[in-house]
């Protein structure tokens with residue numbers, strides 16, 4: 001792939017579509033960037049909401065991708081040409097036939113892991129991994145994952161269990177139970193308000209991407225030395241919190257999380273291999289619920305925003 005060649009990519013749309021395929025030349029590469037020929041991409045709520053909000057109709061989007069290194073980084077870092085890799089494009093250039101990405105945001109894909117599985121891991125898997133890493137001494141302790149039917153939630157549920165917690169998943173509808181059962185033998189709380197959390201409670205770890213009443217009811221159920229990781233606001237961000245709960249004992253914590261900030265100190269090239277190894281050994285299910293060609297991206301984008309499927313969607317760049 002040379003710089004003057006035109007390659008296809010995904011961008012936001014001004015009309016009633018959310019995203020569409022577009023085309024344009026590749027930007028020049030920085031010396032720490034490898035060029036990757038993309039084979040699969042995975043959708044996240046966050047980037048699609050950004051595309052919806054884009055007013056100029058030309059915002060290139062896409063965080064998660066997998067594929068094969070087409071050109072090694074000029075500084076010699078990272079995987080060499082021909083290596084199968086998974087990566088996270090913080091510039092949102094990942095949904096394209098070719099993407100340039102710093103090698104610290106890439107990892108070689110382990111044998112036994114498909115490109116489709118790998119593509120689900122960067123944003124959702126790393127967010128779940130760092131959220132679970134935020135807690136200590138989870139063995140034999142209780143944990144709660146809200147929004148367990150979502151992309152991040154499905155990974156967080158499994159990772160908290162792998163870290164030794166007795167983890168419970170919150171879902172909104174009883175018919176979503178089968179999705180959780182496919183991930184493992186996890187207790188679920190079917191609730192859209194969360195009033196059940198306090199009686200279930202004493203959670204050492206809460207992983208929340210919902211906010212609203214769910215989070216407002218989860219916080220009082222934290223153990224006195226528990227940590228609540230807030231990585232997303234799918235419902236309203238404004239909730240009442242009894243600060244006395246935190247100052248009286250002084251050990252409970254609410255932690256705001258953003259993957260961009262975390263990735264600067266703890267790069268994806270260090271953490272994606274942890275997830276890949278769990279997938280390769282069959283201990284982590286990527287919860288792929290939809291798989292198709294990227295030519296259908298707008299339909300999958302609106303289905304994800306409208307919550308018409310659970311878990312992850314993977315599209316093949318064909």
Ligand SMILES: NC(=O)c1ccc[n+]([C@@H]2O[C@H](COP(=O)([O-])OP(=O)(O)OC[C@H]3O[C@@H](n4cnc5c(N)ncnc54)[C@H](OP(=O)(O)O)[C@@H]3O)[C@@H](O)[C@H]2O)c1
Nearest residue numbers: 045046147149150151152172209231232233257258259307
């Ligand atoms: N801070 C970061 O670095 C970071 C990283 C990743 C994601 N995020 C954010 O985290 C959030 C979740 O991301 P995701 O990719 O997992 O999204 P997702 O796959 O769309 O999942 C959304 C989850 O939230 C639940 N939900 C949606 N609306 C709800 C409501 N009103 N009340 C209760 N539950 C509700 C859904 O339940 P149903 O299945 O019942 O609809 C589902 O479990 C998004 O806001 C995203 O932008 C932030």
